[in-house]
Amino acid sequence: MLIKTPRGWEIPERRATPEDVFLNRRAFLQTLGIAGMSTLGVFAGCESSGAKEAPLIRGLPEPSATADLYPAQRNEQFTLDRALTAEADAANYNNFYEFSSRKELVVRLVEGWQTRPWQVEVAGLVHKPQTFDIDDLVRKMPLEERLYRHRCVEAWSMSVPWTGFPIKALVDLVQPLASARYLRMITFHDPQAAPGLRNDTYPWPYHEGLSMAEATHELALFVTGIYGHELTKQHGAPIRLVAPWKYGYKSIKSIVRLEFVAEQPKTFWNTLIPWEYDFVANVNPAVPHPRWSQASERILGTREIKATLPYNGYGEFVTSLYKT
Numbered sequence: 115m116l117i118k119t120p121r122g123w124e125i126p127e128r129r130a131t132p133e134d135v136f137l138n139r140r141a142f143l144q145t146l147g148i149a150g151m152s153t154l155g156v157f158a159g160c161e162s163s164g165a166k167e168a169p170l171i172r173g174l175p176e177p178s179a180t181a182d183l184y185p186a187q188r189n190e191q192f193t194l195d196r197a198l199t200a201e202a203d204a205a206n207y208n209n210f211y212e213f214s215s216r217k218e219l220v221v222r223l224v225e226g227w228q229t230r231p232w233q234v235e236v237a238g239l240v241h242k243p244q245t246f247d248i249d250d251l252v253r254k255m256p257l258e259e260r261l262y263r264h265r266c267v268e269a270w271s272m273s274v275p276w277t278g279f280p281i282k283a284l285v286d287l288v289q290p291l292a293s294a295r296y297l298r299m300i301t302f303h304d305p306q307a308a309p310g311l312r313n314d315t316y317p318w319p320y321h322e323g324l325s326m327a328e329a330t331h332e333l334a335l336f337v338t339g340i341y342g343h344e345l346t347k348q349h350g351a352p353i354r355l356v357a358p359w360k361y362g363y364k365s366i367k368s369i370v371r372l373e374f375v376a377e378q379p380k381t382f383w384n385t386l387i388p389w390e391y392d393f394v395a396n397v398n399p400a401v402p403h404p405r406w407s408q409a410s411e412r413i414l415g416t417r418e419i420k421a422t423l424p425y426n427g428y429g430e431f432v433t434s435l436y437k438t
């Protein structure tokens with residue numbers, strides 16, 4: 115019998131988001147009074163690339179004490195096989211469930227949220243546990259720009275110039291103990307500021323993890339900027355992970371706490387739907403999601419479909435991590 119697995123981009127959004135989320139979402143949005151906003155045309159222009167005039171980019175925080183560090187020098191080692199995504203396309207289509215499970219709404223819902231002052235606490239199995247003010251930390255780190263592909267597990271992708279620093283630079287500064295085998299990362303949790311956090315069907319705060327070998331790999335970045343300026347709020351200001359060989363859900367946004375731990379930590383999506391989202395989450399076109407194929411991807415802001423590559427095209431860098 116032939117069973118057709120729908121291709122990722124054929125999946126209506128209702129099936130590319132967790133079922134329970136979709137079902138709760140309507141009622142939830144209604145309580146916020148924003149259901150149906152998108153039909154009012156507020157978001158007209160989303161996903162339109164190739165506009166002649168540079169569109170206004172929403173979601174930029176007030177210039178911070180480290181705003182002078184952008185744009186940073188580009189590291190030319192990382193090249194793309196495709197065009198960069200138009201900034202407005204990336205800025206208006208965001209997975210950030212703390213604000214909304216509707217990607218088009220996030221850019222508006224982050225408007226009143228303050229991302230300074232901001233601290234990042236480093237704790238657990240580490241010689242130098244400490245709490246950094248974000249700007250003190252960023253000034254100590256070697257910032258550079260890298261062009262990376264980003265592949266969401268929902269089968270859309272983008273290509274973005276991130277500015278950030280290798281996680282390894284921070285690891286070297288705080289010096290984990292030999293017993294530390296994983297890095298656990300946690301997102302802010304302020305239900306006053308972020309309406310999605312009031313939906314308690316999720317295991318908040320958002321939390322993720324990497325093995326120490328993954329975290330200290332040269333590709334793994336803590337990102338503080340995008341498109342040559344400070345990170346916008348919808349992309350996870352003031353600091354987020356980017357691990358481009360993994361599905362996007364690993365790349366946790368707006369981090370407030372880092373913990374060095376001995377055991378593999380639980381993660382947000384794996385806790386919620388373990389049969390769909392695993393810990394490792396390396397991009398793999400050969401293994402379909404239980405509800406759709408992962409063989410190809412829709413390029414954000416275009417009508418293009420491309421074959422998805424193993425490790426999202428970063429195999430030459432990362433396969434050595436997974437040799438047994």
Ligand SMILES: Nc1nc2c(c(=O)[nH]1)N[C@H]1C(S)=C(S)[C@@H](COP(=O)(O)O)O[C@H]1N2
Pocket residue numbers: 204207208209210211212265266267301320348349350362363364365366367368
């Ligand atoms: N805290 C937090 N981090 C998160 C998410 C989220 O909902 N909350 N979504 C993830 C998913 S599924 C993706 S695809 C990327 C999206 O990043 P972008 O909005 O910058 O494109 O963020 C990831 N990091």
Ligand SMILES: [Mo]
Pocket residue numbers: 209265266267268361362363
């Ligand atoms: Mo994603």
